[in-house]
Amino acid sequence: MAKEHNGMKKSAWIGIALMLMAGAVIVSQWRFTPPPVVNPLELDGAKREAVLAAAKQGKGTAPVAQSPTPKPSLPTTTQTSVADTTNDTVTNGLTSIELDPRHPYRLKNTAKPASELFSSDAAIVLRNALIDADEPTANLNIPEHLRSEGDPESYVIQARGRTSDEFRNLLKASGAEIVSYIPNNAYLVKADASVVTALRASPLVRNAIAYEPYYKLSAALLSGAVKQEPMPPGQPLRVALFPGTKDIAIEKLRAKGAMVAKESEFPYGPLLTVIPRPESLSEIAGMPEVQLLEVYPRYQVLRDLGRIRVGAVKPAAPFENLHDLSGSNVIVGVNGTGVQTNHVDFDSRVVVDTTNFATPFLDGTGHETHVAG
Numbered sequence: 001m002a003k004e005h006n007g008m009k010k011s012a013w014i015g016i017a018l019m020l021m022a023g024a025v026i027v028s029q030w031r032f033t034p035p036p037v038v039n040p041l042e043l044d045g046a047k048r049e050a051v052l053a054a055a056k057q058g059k060g061t062a063p064v065a066q067s068p069t070p071k072p073s074l075p076t077t078t079q080t081s082v083a084d085t086t087n088d089t090v091t092n093g094l095t096s097i098e099l100d101p102r103h104p105y106r107l108k109n110t111a112k113p114a115s116e117l118f119s120s121d122a123a124i125v126l127r128n129a130l131i132d133a134d135e136p137t138a139n140l141n142i143p144e145h146l147r148s149e150g151d152p153e154s155y156v157i158q159a160r161g162r163t164s165d166e167f168r169n170l171l172k173a174s175g176a177e178i179v180s181y182i183p184n185n186a187y188l189v190k191a192d193a194s195v196v197t198a199l200r201a202s203p204l205v206r207n208a209i210a211y212e213p214y215y216k217l218s219a220a221l222l223s224g225a226v227k228q229e230p231m232p233p234g235q236p237l238r239v240a241l242f243p244g245t246k247d248i249a250i251e252k253l254r255a256k257g258a259m260v261a262k263e264s265e266f267p268y269g270p271l272l273t274v275i276p277r278p279e280s281l282s283e284i285a286g287m288p289e290v291q292l293l294e295v296y297p298r299y300q301v302l303r304d305l306g307r308i309r310v311g312a313v314k315p316a317a318p319f320e321n322l323h324d325l326s327g328s329n330v331i332v333g334v335n336g337t338g339v340q341t342n343h344v345d346f347d348s349r350v351v352v353d354t355t356n357f358a359t360p361f362l363d364g365t366g367h368e369t370h371v372a373g
Contacts, residue, residue, distance in 0.1 A: 105222045106130065107214075109139040118183075122206065124156055125183045126215045128222060133158055133207035143226055145282045146214040151193045153288035154179075154211040154242065158186035160204055167204050174199055179242060179291070180268045188291075190242055213285035218294035221281060230278035236261065236296035237284070239272040245289035246270040252287055256280050336368035343369055 110117070110132035117123040117130050124131040131137060157176065159167045163185050171178055176191035176199065188211060191199075196208050217225050224231065241249050250260050253274055262273035273296055276284060285293055331351060341350040350372070 103219075105219075105226060107140045107142070108132075109137055110135045121161060121185055122158075123184050124158055124186055124207070124209065126156075127219070128215055128217065131207075131209065137209060142212055142214045145228060146217075146225060146285065147212055148210055148288075149286060151288075152210045152212065153192060154188065154190055154291070155196050156182050156186050156207075156209050156211055157189055157196070157199055157205060158182075158184075158207045160206040161185065163187070170202060170204055171199070177243070213282065213290075216285050216290060216293050217281075218292075220295045221293060225281050225285065228282070231276070231281055233278050234275060235278070237274050237276060238294050238296045239274050239284065239290060240266055240268070240292035241270040241272065241289050242291050243269040246272075249287065249289035252289065253284065256283055258284070332372070334368055334372045336371065338368055339372045340366070340369040346372075 105128060107129040108131075110130070112120070112132060114130055117132065118125060120132070122133040124133060129140060131140070155176075157171060163181075168178065168187075171187065171189060174191070175195045176189040179188045179190060182188050185206075199205050200208050214222075214225075221231075221237075223229075239249075239253070246263070249270075250263075250272070253260060253272070253276070256277065257280065258274045258276040260272055260274055264271045264273075269291060274284075281293075284290060339346075339350055339352075341352060
């Protein structure tokens, strides 16, 4: 009897242990299984706004009842709210296949991740859009005021496969002027609509899209342009133009009330520094002569703030100037053929090295004088 009792007691303990282990597994699965991912594009109205608000506040995904229906492959032209990371509002009227808080205004017409598109032969990678040439572009619901009115006169033409001499010769023979390379396997060209229509029929061409004003804007300008907010008064812009369009562009800019402060060049055409009317940004972007638009950088004195930014030292007083730097009494060494010491811009500030150089005050080519200046 004692042995039988001990055996029953042992069996009971084993049963209790198995029940506890099963319960632990259930609790573990309940505790550590991540919540289902909610796609804001599949939600309606208030539910979608709740998800966006929760994501902006760093609270993850708001609790939303999940639908058993499968996820649609692509949205249509239904407008989707895109969160604006710069303020507490939600920007409406901008369609994107993917809600990316790091790039709230970057448009996509595909569910493929950016990492896949960057290496895809079918992708067109623009500063404000990732376009899959194998998918319809109707999903790129660009705001109407940032679309071209009529023929944009510039297009992105993508090759079927890698770009080649045959493809480039096709573009040139059709009358399209190549301006610059666009990843992947494409060129930004100047051409009219009839030329592009003919190119689309070529087996060498994979896709041809209009170069819309939306694509011309830098990230710093895009948010205000989408919301149609005026720029700060007196804000200078850097306006890159297509080759051969400078004169007509300057005439149009002045007609729009802009002041052209500076003219220069960049590798792909003329470059202007312009002070426009605060409310004229979308008008300037819509000019067919304009290739790119960005905020003109305001230069400032270089300060030794690198160590503060990486946390190596604590800020000193004043914070803006860790070592009380002024830039005066700094000697810059120029090793070369010599410097024209009597140049009016140097104002007797050149220190010559006659020990190591026989004629340091002469410059036969003008190159080192340019570098020193």
